[in-house]
Amino acid sequence: MDNIASQISSTERSSIAPMDPDHQGDPYKNLENTLFVLKKHSRIHPFPSFNQRLTLLTKLQHALLSYEEALLKALTSDYGQRAPEESRLIELIPALGEIKHAKRHLSHWMRSQSRRPHISIFPAKASVMYQPKGVVGIISPWNYPILLSLSPLVGALAAGNRVMLKASEFCPATNSVLRQLLEESLSEEWVAFVEGEVEVANAFSQLPFDHLLFTGSTQVGKQVMANAAQHLTPVTLELGGKSPVIVSPSANPKTAAESILFGKLINAGQTCVAPDYILCHRQQKPALIHHMKQTLARMYPNGIDSPDYTCLINEKQMSRLTGYLDEIEQQQICYENLMPQGPKWKENKLALHLLHQPDEQLKVMQEEIFGPILPLLLYNDLSEAIAYINVRPRPLATYLFSQNTKEHREVETGMVCGGLVINQTLLHVAQADLPFGGIGESGMGMYHAIEGFHTFSHTKAVLHKKRPNMIRLLMPPYKKHIHKLLKRYWRFL
The missing domain is CATH 3.40.309.10 (Aldehyde Dehydrogenase; Chain A, domain 2)
Incomplete structure (x- = not known):
């Protein structure tokens, strides 16, 4: 953290304003500054190692376990009545299961996949690697405020990203505990927790994230997608329907x-x-x-x-x-x-x-x-x-x-x-x-499991050409022997 801070110039640092908790200032500017800091971290360390990601997931796992009772009480407070057993069943247990599954399979998910280059460019080596996209925005809803915040967060962290998480304003007690949980387990280098009402959510979805995941209604999902389109931000929409x-x-x-x-x-x-x-x-x-x-x-x-x-x-x-x-x-x-x-x-x-x-x-x-x-x-x-x-x-x-x-x-x-x-x-x-x-009006894209890891990763093609380089034989000027060679190759295909 100190090393990164030292690499931010004084001019840049002066432009980074802290989040205004009462949203009295320009909500977009506050959010933009927070995103700027996270993108700074992402550019300096664009590919977190397996051990770094595993450590993050383990810290999140331990924090979830230690905050269990506080989260259950907060959910009851926000809902008025919700049995702790039900909250544990539908929120905490699935979230914990996602963390453990990601930890168990992370090394396999991160592994580059070998591909077979065409014989025409032999000798060469081809592979696909999964590159972190950068900073992922997550907008979570009020109906499952813990699970639908932590589940995409797990996928984004496993893929090596930083995260800005916008929580629903309808669950203030849960948000307070969740903020404390994340601040204790994951530093501000990795996750920024955002609260606020409609104008903050609207400004949030207009930020130039490297990926944006929204969970909510179809109607609001359309507006989120329109906002994200301003920056061609790829989106995952988890909607609903009948x-x-x-x-x-x-x-x-x-x-x-x-x-x-x-x-x-x-x-x-x-x-x-x-x-x-x-x-x-x-x-x-x-x-x-x-x-x-x-x-x-x-x-x-x-x-x-x-x-x-x-x-x-x-x-x-x-x-x-x-x-x-x-x-x-x-x-x-x-x-x-x-x-x-x-x-x-x-x-x-x-x-x-x-x-x-x-x-x-x-x-x-x-x-x-x-x-x-x-x-x-x-x-x-x-x-x-x-x-x-x-x-x-x-x-x-x-x-x-x-x-x-x-x-x-x-x-x-x-x-x-x-x-x-x-x-x-x-x-x-x-x-x-x-x-x-979902699909169509019920959503776009998916997360959980390896598909979630891929959602928050850029699938990058890597081609390593080895010597000798025979391609130079096909370079201009195009002589008669090249014409014959290409005609034969065409018939072969």
């Missing part, structure tokens, strides 16, 4: 009901890959609803008053969801509260409501629900369900419940989505060796 569940005639309705409710009500449905709506085979509907009611009564015996039922993050989200229900009542759409053991809603808690065959023009069928409302549509043939999904924006996740391998294959090959899970929901996100990402 992730469907298909319940086939061969499905076990009890297993399907339990798995759907697990995915739908973890974090009160505030998950980008939460089941958004069900496409249920007509003959399965009665059994599915029966098992859903039984499962809910077991999971939450006091309804939304149960201590394990998570709050919505704020009143804005509650108002949005109750607005969907108001529109449904006005349109006289049939719906039911599947949790009669307690109130339908109170404070920032909303019971799970099942909508029966809702009209396609309703907002709840046009927008990502992101909460405990679950539309149920009926179909007669699996091809009908696949066609329904295929004419809509490509989903971030699709869930199929089926015991028929032919149906598995039909869904695997018959539609395009970010990820497919058969006979379960959500669990693919927590698999450290599987890539995660």
Whole structure:
């Protein structure tokens, strides 16, 4: 750190202003200065060694373990109610798993790949190396403020980058702990933690990063991409959309009901890959609803008053969801509260409501629900369900419940989505060796596993020409023998 600081001239140092915590000054200028310092470090040490990267990941791992209780308390504070067991399950354990997976495979990921140069330039050696891009910007959301901050951070650090992390303003308590965790484990040479509201996030996405990853809504993702385009900054967009569940005639309705409710009500449905709506085979509907009611009564015996039922993050989200229900009542759409053991809603808690065959023009069928409302549509043939999904924006996740391998294959090959899970929901996100990402309106690019390492790396071709250099025989002036040689080579190709 001292060596780097000494290489920054006095003129340059005077132009570097500290971050204004109250954002009273120009937020873009403050962010720009922070980026300038990180880029300085990146240019001086453009290729951190394996040991340096491993050390960073290990420090982050130890800090996450030591701050476990503080993070759990902060999450409960920000949400109002969120069971520590749930936060540990959906945030801390997957984040820790990502760190350990990256450490285990880092040496392999960093290894250059040999390629075969064409015989025409023999003797030569060809390879592909994975170069750190430089400084990566990460914009994380409020719904999983720890996991969706640390998971891309792990990939970026493993790839040898510096990082600017913009956290959501809706989780101030979690941000305070996360900032302390990062400052203690990773110096300012590697990570800068940024907070602020909409104007700061907008300025952040306009910075000339070497790569930018955004997690959030499709609408905001479009604006982030437009901002990044000013500098031709490559982007990874982790968005959302409407992730469907298909319940086939061969499905076990009890297993399907339990798995759907697990995915739908973890974090009160505030998950980008939460089941958004069900496409249920007509003959399965009665059994599915029966098992859903039984499962809910077991999971939450006091309804939304149960201590394990998570709050919505704020009143804005509650108002949005109750607005969907108001529109449904006005349109006289049939719906039911599947949790009669307690109130339908109170404070920032909303019971799970099942909508029966809702009209396609309703907002709840046009927008990502992101909460405990679950539309149920009926179909007669699996091809009908696949066609329904295929004419809509490509989903971030699709869930199929089926015991028929032919149906598995039909869904695997018959539609395009970010990820497919058969006979379960959500669990693919927590698999450290599987890539995660959307396609189309559900996202662009991916991270996690080796694919995340590649996302944050520049794949650089390296060609080493050895002696003798026969290419000089093909240089101008082009004589008759060169013409014949090239004609023969053309026929050979």
